[in-house]
Amino acid sequence: MPDNxxxxxxxxxLGDVVGEAGVEAVSRGLASLIELYAADFVVVNxxxxxxGFGLTETALKSLLDAKTDMVTTGNHVWEKRDFWxxxxxxxxxxxPGNYPxxxxxxxxxxxxxxxxxxxxxxxxxxxxxxPIDCPFRTLDTYLATQKGEGPVLYIVDFHAESPQExxxxxxxxxxxxxxxxxxxxxxxTADQRILPKGTAYITDLGMTGVDESxxxxxxxxxxxxxxxxxxxxxxxxxxxATIHGICVEIDTHTGLARSIERINQSY
Numbered sequence: 001m002p003d004n005x006x007x008x009x010x011x012x013x014l015g016d017v018v019g020e021a022g023v024e025a026v027s028r029g030l031a032s033l034i035e036l037y038a039a040d041f042v043v044v045n046x047x048x049x050x051x052g053f054g055l056t057e058t059a060l061k062s063l064l065d066a067k068t069d070m071v072t073t074g075n076h077v078w079e080k081r082d083f084w085x086x087x088x089x090x091x092x093x094x095x096p097g098n099y100p101x102x103x104x105x106x107x108x109x110x111x112x113x114x115x116x117x118x119x120x121x122x123x124x125x126x127x128x129x130x131p132i133d134c135p136f137r138t139l140d141t142y143l144a145t146q147k148g149e150g151p152v153l154y155i156v157d158f159h160a161e162s163p164q165e166x167x168x169x170x171x172x173x174x175x176x177x178x179x180x181x182x183x184x185x186x187x188x189t190a191d192q193r194i195l196p197k198g199t200a201y202i203t204d205l206g207m208t209g210v211d212e213s214x215x216x217x218x219x220x221x222x223x224x225x226x227x228x229x230x231x232x233x234x235x236x237x238x239x240x241a242t243i244h245g246i247c248v249e250i251d252t253h254t255g256l257a258r259s260i261e262r263i264n265q266s267y
Contacts, residue, residue: 006252009040009116011155012263013181014245015188016074017049018209018216018236023062025208025241025267030066033265037247041118045157045183045205046093047073052216052236054079055093057086064092070109072122074159074184075129077105096124096159097142098133108142116252117152121177123169125160125184135160136172143176151252156180163189163203170201178250178257181205186215188244188262198256206244211266213237242266 012033017023026044034042049059054076060083063071071093077083078095087095087105097107108121121142123135135158143154154177160166166182173180175197181204182189188206195201209216214223217234225232243265249258 006115008249008251008258009153010037011179011248011250012037012039012042012245013155013157013179013205013248014042014044014208014243014263015205016045016047016183016186016207016209017063018186018207019048019052021236021239021241022207022209022216023049023059025243026068027062027066029243029265029267030068033243033263034067039247040116041113042068043070043072043120043155043157044068044208045073045159046071047076047159048207048209048216050080052234055083055086056080057083060086060090060093069111069113069118070094070120072120072157072159072183074124094120094122096122096132098123098135098138100133107138108146110146115150117150119146119152119154121154121156123156123158125158125162125165127160127162127165129161135169139169139173151255153178153250153252153255158182159184161185166203167201170195170199174199175256178255179248179260181246188264190262192246192260192262194257194260198254200246200248200250200257200260202246202260202262205246208243208245209241210237210239211242212239240266
């Protein structure tokens with residue numbers, strides 16, 4: 001039953017799921033994390049879930065079956081062309097909203113759950129990445145147009161390379177969104193904090209994949225690539241996967257964060 005009088009809710013956000021090991025970790029471990037943190041809503045970045053590059057319908061289904069409420073993505077979402085129609089067909093998966101509008105999919109979704117309106121926004125950075133539309137202006141557009149009934153909580157996954165750009169967008173959004181979390185680098189940062197106006201922030205959630213690797217990929221291959229500077233095809237690392245992410249407590253009256261803590265759990 002909806003609980004409109006609930007003073008706070010908890011959000012789990014997980015970083016880039018890398019390959020089958022990452023998907024398996026979410027399938028095996030997310031339910032227990034939801035129970036442990038008493039989480040009300042879950043956002044998972046799945047852009048590397050299928051073989052390390054992109055998404056498939058099967059991988060998406062596995063993440064959603066594991067009790068994920070919304071799957072976000074990034075630049076690798078375009079890797080598998082047969083997944084493009086799913087971006088239009090499935091309301092629980094997003095692609096960065098500052099890509100041109102002629103592409104399939106959407107960058108923002110509104111989901112009602114237990115009397116709370118969750119607005120999830122997916123954006124992509126431009127520094128050291130493809131120079132697509134402005135994420136700052138795109139964020140403004142979404143915040144001006146996406147509304148809901150009752151408490152409305154705005155959650156942003158900013159898929160970007162540059163820490164400077166991530167912090168800049170975090171401070172730009174401060175006080176207007178509950179959470180702004182960075183993804184893309186696959187390395188969890190230790191700068192989780194509440195910004196001055198109440199937005200929970202972290203530069204990067206980290207990845208959900210094999211830790212004994214180079215960003216989820218086979219170490220020997222990556223070392224060879226770096227030593228030779230030859231673009232040898234990368235392959236997924238094999239081993240125990242770790243779930244990296246955050247849990248944020250959000251005040252339902254103000255729509256801003258009360259606390260943020262990092263998640264690091266191996267499966």
